Amino acid sequence: xxxxxxxxxxxxxxxxxxxxxxxxxxxxxxxxxxxxxxxxxxxxxxxxxxxxxxxxxxxxxxxxxxxxxxxxxxxxxxxxxxxxxxxxxxxxxxxxxxxxxxxxxxxxxxxxxxxxxxxxxxxxxxxxxxxxxxxxxxxxxxxxxxxxxxxxxxxxxxxxxxxxxxxxxxxxxxxxxxxxxxxxxxxxxxxxxxxxxxxxxxxxxxxxxxxxxxxxxxxxxxxxxxxxxxxxxxxxxxxxxxxxxxxxxxxxxxxxxxxxxxxxxxxxxxxxxxxxxxxxxxxxxxxxxxxxxxxxxxxxxxxxxxxxxxxxxxxxxxxxxxxxxxxxxxxxxxxxxxxxxxxxxxxxxxxxxxxxxxxxxxxxxxxxxxxxxxxxxxxxxxxxxxxxxxxxxxxxxxxxxxxxxxxxxxxxxxxxxxxxxxxxxxxxxxxxxxxxxxxxxxxxxxxxxxxxxxxxxxxxxxxxxxxxxxxxxxxxxxxxxxxxxxxxxxxxxxxxxxxxxxxxxxxxxxxxxxxxxxxxxxxxxxxxxxxxxxxxxxxxxxxxxxxxxxxxxxxxxxxxxxxxxxxxxxxxxxxxxxxxxxxxxxxxxxxxxxxxxxxxxxxxxxxxxxxxxxxxxxxxxxxxxxxxxxxxxxxxxxxxxxxxxxxxxxxxxxxxxxxxxxxxxxxxxxxxxxxxxxxxxxxxxxxxxxxxxxxxxxxxxxxxxxxxxxxxxxxxxxxxxxxxxxxxxxxxxxxxxxxxxxxxxxxxxxxxxxxxxxxxxxxxxxxxxxxxxxxxxxxxxxxxxxxxxxxxxxx
Amino acid sequence: xxxxxxxxxxxxxxxxxxxxxxxxxxxxxxxxxxxxxxxxxxxxxxxxxxxxxxxxxxxxxxxxxxxxxxxxxxxxxxxxxxxxxxxxxxxxxxxxxxxxxxxxxxxxxxxxxxxxxxxxxx
Numbered sequence: 001x002x003x004x005x006x007x008x009x010x011x012x013x014x015x016x017x018x019x020x021x022x023x024x025x026x027x028x029x030x031x032x033x034x035x036x037x038x039x040x041x042x043x044x045x046x047x048x049x050x051x052x053x054x055x056x057x058x059x060x061x062x063x064x065x066x067x068x069x070x071x072x073x074x075x076x077x078x079x080x081x082x083x084x085x086x087x088x089x090x091x092x093x094x095x096x097x098x099x100x101x102x103x104x105x106x107x108x109x110x111x112x113x114x115x116x117x118x119x120x121x122x123x124x125x126x127x128x129x130x131x132x133x134x135x136x137x138x139x140x141x142x143x144x145x146x147x148x149x150x151x152x153x154x155x156x157x158x159x160x161x162x163x164x165x166x167x168x169x170x171x172x173x174x175x176x177x178x179x180x181x182x183x184x185x186x187x188x189x190x191x192x193x194x195x196x197x198x199x200x201x202x203x204x205x206x207x208x209x210x211x212x213x214x215x216x217x218x219x220x221x222x223x224x225x226x227x228x229x230x231x232x233x234x235x236x237x238x239x240x241x242x243x244x245x246x247x248x249x250x251x252x253x254x255x256x257x258x259x260x261x262x263x264x265x266x267x268x269x270x271x272x273x274x275x276x277x278x279x280x281x282x283x284x285x286x287x288x289x290x291x292x293x294x295x296x297x298x299x300x301x302x303x304x305x306x307x308x309x310x311x312x313x314x315x316x317x318x319x320x321x322x323x324x325x326x327x328x329x330x331x332x333x334x335x336x337x338x339x340x341x342x343x344x345x346x347x348x349x350x351x352x353x354x355x356x357x358x359x360x361x362x363x364x365x366x367x368x369x370x371x372x373x374x375x376x377x378x379x380x381x382x383x384x385x386x387x388x389x390x391x392x393x394x395x396x397x398x399x400x401x402x403x404x405x406x407x408x409x410x411x412x413x414x415x416x417x418x419x420x421x422x423x424x425x426x427x428x429x430x431x432x433x434x435x436x437x438x439x440x441x442x443x444x445x446x447x448x449x450x451x452x453x454x455x456x457x458x459x460x461x462x463x464x465x466x467x468x469x470x471x472x473x474x475x476x477x478x479x480x481x482x483x484x485x486x487x488x489x490x491x492x493x494x495x496x497x498x499x500x501x502x503x504x505x506x507x508x509x510x511x512x513x514x515x516x517x518x519x520x521x522x523x524x525x526x527x528x529x530x531x532x533x534x535x536x537x538x539x540x541x542x543x544x545x546x547x548x549x550x551x552x553x554x555x556x557x558x559x560x561x562x563x564x565x566x567x568x569x570x571x572x573x574x575x576x577x578x579x580x581x582x583x584x585x586x587x588x589x590x591x592x593x594x595x596x597x598x599x600x601x602x603x604x605x606x607x608x609x610x611x612x613x614x615x616x617x618x619x620x621x622x623x624x625x626x627x628x629x630x631x632x633x634x635x636x637x638x639x640x641x642x643x644x645x646x647x648x649x650x651x652x653x654x655x656x657x658x659x660x661x662x663x664x665x666x667x668x669x670x671x672x673x674x675x676x677x678x679x680x681x682x683x684x685x686x687x688x689x690x691x692x693x694x695x696x697x698x699x700x701x702x703x704x705x706x707x708x709x710x711x712x713x714x715x716x717x718x719x720x721x722x723x724x725x726x727x728x729x730x731x732x733x734x735x736x737x738x739x740x741x742x743x744x745x746x747x748x749x750x751x752x753x754x755x756x757x758x759x760x761x762x763x764x765x766x767x768x769x770x771x772x773x774x775x776x777x778x779x780x781x782x783x784x785x786x787x788x789x790x791x792x793x794x795x
Numbered sequence: 796x797x798x799x800x801x802x803x804x805x806x807x808x809x810x811x812x813x814x815x816x817x818x819x820x821x822x823x824x825x826x827x828x829x830x831x832x833x834x835x836x837x838x839x840x841x842x843x844x845x846x847x848x849x850x851x852x853x854x855x856x857x858x859x860x861x862x863x864x865x866x867x868x869x870x871x872x873x874x875x876x877x878x879x880x881x882x883x884x885x886x887x888x889x890x891x892x893x894x895x896x897x898x899x900x901x902x903x904x905x906x907x908x909x910x911x912x913x914x915x916x917x
Contacts, residue, residue, distance in 0.1 A: 697809025
């Protein structure tokens with residue numbers, strides 16, 4: 001029950017927030033933050049049990065179908081607790097920050113609503129135990145982030161970014177769904193807690209590679225890995241509180257969470273190590289250096305986030321215990337400094353509407369508290385002791401050196417990426433806050449408490465955890481790592497490891513990073529750097545545009561082709577496809593045979609009538625004069641009536657005579673007002689139509705011949721015939737069927753005629769704008785057209 | 796006999812499909828009339844055919860003679876003929892009305908008119 005509350009309180013807040021924001025005024029953010037604080041408190045009560053190696057699971061029946069059950073089941077272990085606390089903890093600060101940042105925004109209530117939906121979806125996702133439940137929450141995070149990224153919906157750039165993020169992550173999500181279904185196919189269960197116990201089953205199955213690629217499709221798009229990363233920098237169009245939340249602690253970590261969650265079941269194979277490590281390393285190195293091509297603080301933050309995601313992916317790919325430890329640790333390290341720096345960038349932007357680091361400097365005088373938090377966060381990002389980031393970086397180096405996977409390559413890659421990260425930290429902190437004061441920076445003023453409390457708490461936590469990492473390691477990191485590796489682990493966290501090779505790498509990192517920071521202005525302008533930016537920074541984004549435009553152009557082309565609005569083209573398509581499909585089954589079913597018994601003797605007048613029907617049908621096609629065509633149509637109708645008459649159907653014949661007479665009269669009346677039967681079709685067009693027409697005719701004949709061979713079931717007819725007098729008290733069997741046995745059908749028929757009559761009346765009499773000067777009485781066809789309808793009802 | 800009518804029905808179908816594929820709306824309507832005749836005749840044939848012997852119960856008896864024409868298919872066709880006529884009347888008036896408002900009896904022009912009405916309106 002407590003877990004349900006943890007997941008669904010956010011959804012409840014999402015519904016209530018729009019109504020509560022206005023009355024609460026400035027306090028709204030602070031009040032709403034109580035919900036995530038409550039979630040943190042609720043989760044914290046499980047800490048002891050989880051650290052002792054226990055797990056908690058609850059399950060409620062939800063959707064039960066024959067193939068599998070979708071249960072509303074949740075599973076709490078070290079990994080989900082760790083991520084759950086991260087999501088709700090950072091979330092609480094974001095509520096406060098967002099309330100301050102968007103204080104005067106007229107859609108603040110909407111913002112809180114989306115934010116709550118997003119947080120609740122994240123909570124549901126990290127706690128979900130059922131793969132489909134997991135998928136639903138996973139997709140809900142995509143949807144909520146679409147709303148959040150496009151929050152400034154009157155800005156075309158925001159809309160495009162939101163749309164792009166949605167399309168990219170949804171495409172991956174769909175791939176992942178197929179992967180999940182394949183996992184179910186292999187394991188026979190949807191429960192994640194059971195699947196992660198059966199590692200060898202999946203890695204040994206024939207579907208393994210497909211499952212791996214499909215799940216990675218979901219994880220890589222969500223976590224912005226190469227080559228899908230381009231949506232993340234574009235998503236910086238979102239208001240900064242959104243970026244701080246989505247891109248530091250939550251949404252982009254969802255992909256990492258997928259990989260970590262399924263790590264016990266999918267990892268360890270050569271394919272996993274090669275693909276996950278490889279893509280992670282490429283993403284990390286590329287984005288760390290791309291970050292240095294930007295001057296916008298949020299641009300730098302976006303690419304260093306991609307770098308962090310690459311690092312996490314790489315570590316999950318390596319998959320050894322130390323690598324998983326590095327991964328989990330870095331998740332928190334990154335969330336702490338990145339959320340702070342995002343909020344700091346937002347505070348600067350909020351104060352002076354400028355985020356370009358080349359135009360900022362000396363902000364420490366006007367914004368001392370923000371500057372203090374920035375220093376703490378920046379030092380953690382750069383990985384200097386005694387900050388948490390230092391521990392993180394040391395363990396990453398250790399993992400790269402001892403991971404058992406391409407050690408030298410990974411170590412050098414990590415080193416290069418971290419050098420760029422140090423320079424990035426300098427750009428984000430040293431330059432705006434300590435550089436030479438610029439004109440625009442002089443307008444700065446101190447940020448309100450709501451805008452600095454978040455950075456202060458998170459950056460302070462980065463220092464505190466650096467100094468005293470022990471309790472965190474035991475209570476949270478150990479269980480999380482154990483959940484990812486699938487077996488119990490034992491280690492302790494220390495700030496100081498002694499003089500090791502990792503320490504030497506750290507010294508090199510910091511020294512080179514500072515050098516890079518100092519030479520940044522010159523480096524940024526080199527041709528190589530610009531080319532790098534043009535290809536990898538915006539190149540894929542352009543590729544995305546080409547893809548989308550291509551899909552749209554294809555859609556337009558095929559719509560014009562198929563939905564061209566020309567009636568005869570539709571008819572041609574429908575009839576040709578129908579003929580081909582039916583003919584194929586006809587031939588494959590071997591349906592043809594000559595129904596010799598249905599031949600019987602044919603009398604002369606029957607030959608004559610058949611010839612008349614066919615001949616006059618041909619006449620309707622060949623005659624160019626309107627009257628001749630109508631006359632031919634009449635002859636066909638009357639011949640059919642005579643055919644009815646000679647085969648014991650006088651009622652049919654009578655009706656057909658009446659209707660056919662009226663038809664001819666009606667045609668003649670209307671046709672005198674229409675142009676002649678000129679036909680603009682070309683010779684080839686006519687030939688093509690003739691082929692289609694003959695195929696349809698031939699097929700109908702063949703179908704009838706096939707059906708005639710089947711035994712005839714006359715039960716229904718016999719029933720009516722024998723009960724007409726006893727039940728219906730009539731002597732004409734056909735009439736009794738119509739008005740008694742199947743009276744409802746006849747009632748429907750009369751209703752159809754009535755509606756047709758109304759329609760005709762409306763067409764002829766109503767809605768005629770030009771009738772004012774032309775009285776309807778001079779229209780000779782009108783009374784004649786509407787009266788026959790009522791007469792035929794008696795037929 | 797049914798075999799002969801299978802060919803007649805096939806011919807009627809071919810003729811009506813050819814007419815429905817024409818651009819001239821009057822031909823199209825003639826095609827629809829032929830099509831409903833073809834379908835009716837198809838039902839009639841598939842109900843199997845009996846010469847003479849309409850389905851009447853003679854006065855003074857409760858049961859019809861041993862051999863009668865199938866009354867069920869006749870009842871179905873009777874309904875279909877009347878509804879087919881309703882459809883025809885409506886379609887004819889629709890074409891008539893279209894022609895009165897603009898200068899169209901060509902289904903291609905109808906489509907083009909939707910895109911640019913000014914060209915075809917009287």
